[in-house]
Amino acid sequence: KDFPSPSLEFLKKIKTTALTFDTVDLQWGIIFQIFLLIWDSPVENWTVKNLTFRGSVGKLTEYEYLFLLSFQEQPVHWGGSMKALTVEHVRNKVYYFDQAILYRQFSEMNIENLTIYDAYMPHMLCPNRTSSFQYLNFSHNALTDELFQNCVTLTDLKSLILQRNKFKSLSKVSFMTSHMKSLKYLDMSSNLLQHDGAEEHCQWADSLADLDLSFNQLTESVFECLPVNIKILDLQNNQIASVPKGIAELKSLRELNLASNRLTDLPGCSAFPALAALNIEGNSILTPSADFLQSCQRVGELQAGRNPFKCSCELRAFIRLEKQSGGKLSGWPEAYMCQYPEDLRGTQLKAFHLTELSCNTTLLLVTALLLTLVLVAVVAFL
Structure with missing residues (x-):
């Protein structure tokens, strides 16, 4: 049966600006009519959760067929009072349904x-005309690298969230954004992204400042394909073994997250002169090198816990960093434990101490020599 349309007088009486539907399970024709009804109302923010389309093309009434045909041939340029639409957990049980109509x-x-x-x-x-979209969230779908390629109509888009899809090429993702002149934030986390630096070029939106590439399959070649004006970069849970030397300088980068990768040392900051916060938790760092301590003096917050630290003389400079900075190491002291040698495993770095004598070879040799001379002198005197 057709969905009964309310009168114009009734629509004018509606004062609600925020509307939520939950667990909607109807014939697709009725759902579309409800959609059209809401667009003509004062509702500004509409959320639909757990939506199920039902029906069969083989059982369409003449009215439903004509409705679908008009829906396909004359797209409605939605407008009115609506500012935000959220549709979550959609299941399509309409057989042979042409989803391009909805797209x-x-x-x-x-x-x-x-x-x-x-x-x-x-x-x-891609919209046929310049779009008013400023925020798009298409998370947890089946989107691929072909999304919005050569799309020039999303010039007002500021935030794009595409996590948990099926994107594979970082290069294609970069070209997807190249015409998005207002894009500030892009979330590509939990995809299948890779980058072959030798064969692929990248072209990002110049405006892009915040990029989330976490939980992908990226290696150190990712540093050859990054937005030049990036300020916040999340690369946690990838396969990065090092930060290559000689990469292009990211002068605006302030926050870098490299947690849960394959790093064996703290990265230097020669390519990140403005870096203020660095996260390298959960890597494979045994003994941080002195290069970080020298080149990353502007870093005000360092998260380096949950690494398999080797408690030896070489680690003393890193431990002094916390004492001298007064809180620079986030999570100190609980997240900083000795992993090696085995007899010190589980010992907090805070409690690990070695004397200057035991770590200074020259001083140790001089001391041994002096003791030997004293012993010889005593024996000779006797």
Whole structure:
């Protein structure tokens, strides 16, 4: 049956600006009619959770068929009072349903914020005209590297969240953003991203300042494909073994997260002159080198816990860093434990002490020589 449309007088009486639907399970034709109804109301923020489309093309009524046809041939340029639409946990049980119909409708919406989360969505179309979108969240879908390639109409977009999809090429992701002149934040976490620095070039939006590439499959070649004006960069949970020397300088980078990678040493800061916060927790760092201490003096917060520290003479300079900085090491002392040698395993670095004599070879030799001379003198005197 058709969904009964309320009168215009009724719509004018609606005062609600925020509306939430939860657990909607209806025939697709009725759902679309409800959508059209809401767009004509004063609702500004609309959230739909647990949405299920049902129906079968083989059982369409004449009205439903004509409705679908008009929906496909004449996309509605959504507008009115609507500013934000959130659709979460969508299940499509409409057989032989052409999803391109929906993609076109969503892409042409004249709203600022659009979220389509967990909808098994494999694609989204580029808007035909300059879009008003400022925030797009298409997390937990099935989107691939073909999304928004050569798309020049998302010039007002500021935040784009694409976590938990099926993106593979970091280079293609960079070109996806190249026409997004206002883009500030991009979340590509929990995808399948890789980068072959020898064969692939990158072209990012100049405006991009905050980039999340965590939980991917990136190696140290990622440093050859980064936005030049980046300020905040999250690379945790990848496969990065080092920060290569000679990479392009990222003059604006303030925060760098390299936690849970394969680093064996603290990275130097020669390529990151403005770096203020660094996270290298959960790597494979045994003994931090002196290069970090010398080149990263502007770093005000260092998270370096949960590394397998080798408590030896070489570690004393790193331990002194905490004493001299007065709180520079985040998580100190609980997250900083000796892993090697075995007899010190579990000892906090704070409690690890070695005398200057035991670590200074020259001083040790001089002391031994003096003791020998004294002993010889005593024996000769006797």
